[in-house]
Amino acid sequence: MLMEWFNRHRDALLASMGLAPQATDWNHAIVTRYEDENDNIGLHNDKTRDFEPDSYFVVVKLGASRDFVFTDNSGEREIFRELLSAGTMIVVRACNSDGSKAANELVKHGVPSMREATGPSGSIVFRSIKTVVPWNRVHEETRKRAEKRAGKRPAKRPAKRPAKRKRVAQS
């Protein structure tokens, strides 16, 4: 699996970019699909609460080339904008254990919509996080949410009712 490959080569990858090593594995992946040039993800910082300290998140670009943007935290001053092709990797320091701000907290990133028509594109983002939810819980939660969206109540055991009794006239 791709995440295993990244973990196996983690130290070498980070060292090749002159980055300090990360002690923990990447253990979380999100796949995002942008159908065309209109699909976009706004400027944001990733939430730091659950990141392993001193870890990085890695974005691997897929499909059609798309602009990738970093701005200052106000979102007004662009620091970086480049059309990135499939296979490009972006590595961002997620959070620091010494209380100083990491790159993710100092700048925002995003994938803006494009003027030119583009085909489908996307990304896989690997993160190293503290809370890992087991797959069976993910499936159960997904099923419950789908039922809720469909307007159904989750299947419950039938409520216990007292047995019906007939009145018998007493003579």
Ligand SMILES: O=C(O)CCC(=O)C(=O)O
């Ligand atoms: O799809 C991308 O290139 C970026 C994804 C992203 O910003 C995110 O998942 O936080």
